[in-house]
Structures are given as structure tokens and as C-alpha cells.
Amino acid sequence: MAATNLAKLALKYGPIVYTLAQKYGPQVAEQLLKQREPAQRLVAARRERGTARKQALAHADSVVEGTVQQVFHGGQAYWVVFSRNEPVGTHPHTNIPFDALLLNADPARRARPEELRRTVHLPRRPGR
Structure with a gap:
């Protein structure tokens, strides 16, 4: 039935x-692609942020x-990696000097990788 x-x-x-599909189909497809772009950028930025943390650990x-x-x-956000008390790298990579990154940072907030996993x-x- x-x-x-x-x-x-x-x-x-x-x-x-x-x-209607012949008339408006290309416009609908174009709108869908335009709406997809910002979402893809957001997902890529979130993935990169998580990747930087994993790389730093x-x-x-x-x-x-x-x-x-x-x-x-x-x-x-940047993850600064220390060996003993000396900064040795940042993730994601940046050309900003360590002094500028760590200007107002609290050294007591450093953590070992095991604590952050x-x-x-x-x-x-x-x-x-």
C-alpha cells in the first residue's frame, strides 16, 4: 500500500x-560547499591542536x-618542552623566542608527560 x-x-x-533540481541544483551545491569549508577549517584546527599536544608529550x-x-x-596555545629547566622546543613550531612565550608563565605549572596523559x-x- x-x-x-x-x-x-x-x-x-x-x-x-x-x-526545480535543474534550476536550483547548482546553487544548492555551491551553498553546501561554502558551508563545508568553515567546518573543515575548524576540524583541522582542532586536530592540529591535539596533534601538537601529543607531539609535545x-x-x-x-x-x-x-x-x-x-x-x-x-x-x-603552545606547548613548551623542557629538558631539566631549559626550554628545548615548542609545539606547534613557532619562531617566537622562548623568553616571550614564558614571560608570565608559572614554572610550577610544568608537568611530566605521565601526569598529562x-x-x-x-x-x-x-x-x-
């Missing part, structure tokens, strides 16, 4: 939908007594 109604609607409105693991600290400069510990069911 539903198939019969669907067929009747297709015969009744099919030509109208076809002409990996970098801190590879140096002697490595620690990391998140600092902000010009509205942008996000791990989820799920409770085990009893008897297993």
Missing part, C-alpha cells in the same frame, strides 16, 4: 522536482627529565 502511494506521489510531483619523553607546559601567546580506567566486573 505504501509503495502505491509512493508511486502516485512520484508521478504527480516528479516533473516539478526535476525542473612524545618530545618530552625523549629528553632528559622532560616536562611540558602549556602557554598562550597571541590567543594561540589521558587514560581511562574502567572498573572491572567482580568475578573476572
